[in-house]
Amino acid sequence: QSVLTQPPSVSGAPGQRVTISCTGTSSNIGANYDVHWYQQFPGTVPKLLIKGNTNRPSGVPDRFSGSKSGTSASLAITGLQAEDEADYYCQSYDNSLSGSVFGGGTKLTVL
Amino acid sequence: QVQLVQSGAEVKKPGASVKVSCQASGYTFISQDINWVRQASGQGPEWMGWISPKSGFTGYAQRFQGRVTITRDISKSTAYMELSSLRFEDTAVYYCARGGVGYNYGSGDLDPWGQGTLVTVSS
Numbered sequence: 001q002s003v004l005t006q007p008p009s010v011s012g013a014p015g016q017r018v019t020i021s022c023t024g025t026s027s028n029i030g031a032n033y034d035v036h037w038y039q040q041f042p043g044t045v046p047k048l049l050i051k052g053n054t055n056r057p058s059g060v061p062d063r064f065s066g067s068k069s070g071t072s073a074s075l076a077i078t079g080l081q082a083e084d085e086a087d088y089y090c091q092s093y094d095n096s097l098s099g100s101v102f103g104g105g106t107k108l109t110v111l
Numbered sequence: 112q113v114q115l116v117q118s119g120a121e122v123k124k125p126g127a128s129v130k131v132s133c134q135a136s137g138y139t140f141i142s143q144d145i146n147w148v149r150q151a152s153g154q155g156p157e158w159m160g161w162i163s164p165k166s167g168f169t170g171y172a173q174r175f176q177g178r179v180t181i182t183r184d185i186s187k188s189t190a191y192m193e194l195s196s197l198r199f200e201d202t203a204v205y206y207c208a209r210g211g212v213g214y215n216y217g218s219g220d221l222d223p224w225g226q227g228t229l230v231t232v233s234s
Contacts, residue, residue, distance in 0.1 A: 002155065033218055034214075034218065034219075034220075036211075036219075036220040036221070038156075038221075045206065045224045045225075045226060045227060046156060046206075046221075046224060047224075048220055048221065048222035048223075051211060051219075051220035051222070052211075052220065057222065087155075089155055089156060091156075091158075091220075091221070092218075093216065093217065093218035097172070097173055098170065098173070098216070099158055099160070099170060099171070099172045099173065099216075099217050100146070100158040100161075100172075100217040100218060101158065102155050102156045102157065102158060103155065104155050105155040
């Protein structure tokens with residue numbers, strides 16, 4: 001059971017917008033620690049998608065955006081493309097565990 | 112380019128220890144933390160700990176306390192992760208990843224990641 005809670009799966013048709021939530025508590029996201037997001041294709045290394053809640057690393061399309069409010073964060077993907085089909089993970093810091101924590105992951109299916 | 116290159120796959124028996132290396136290149140090794148993350152097949156990533164290459168300070172996830180040791184060799188721009196008392200459930204791909212600028216204690220983003228090292232615990 002992960003400290004950060006994500007929906008196991010989300011889906012959308014090409015061109016649509018989807019959001020993936022990441023729900024934490026007052027000891028992690030709610031304590032104002034940054035949230036980071038990763039994209040992972042089967043058999044590959046996770047890739048940083050969003051850092052510091054809202055910032056896209058160089059090379060990440062602006063179709064991907066992040067937000068944070070209270071004890072939750074969200075990843076939004078607009079103009080969904082077949083190539084976006086992957087697993088997505090959120091990450092933050094937890095001060096009661098004194099370490100970083102990940103969400104359980106969300107599998108995005110493009111219909 | 113910034114790169115982290117890890118050592119090769121390992122097969123260990125239960126109760127043994129494994130030590131995985133992570134050699135950094137393309138940036139100043141002591142400028143950013145190195146984190147270790149593992150991922151079992153079909154599971155999400157699990158953070159294990161971090162090291163500041165500059166100071167040698169470390170921090171470990173509570174569930175690995177006493178079993179994991181992270182060290183570094185500045186002269187080789189290399190970090191190491193040793194996990195002891197291996198169990199079947201420690202079978203996973205182990206990654207090193209560079210911590211983000213301005214973060215500490217493992218709170219930062221992780222980029223880039225090493226290619227991963229498969230550790231198999233089997234009798």
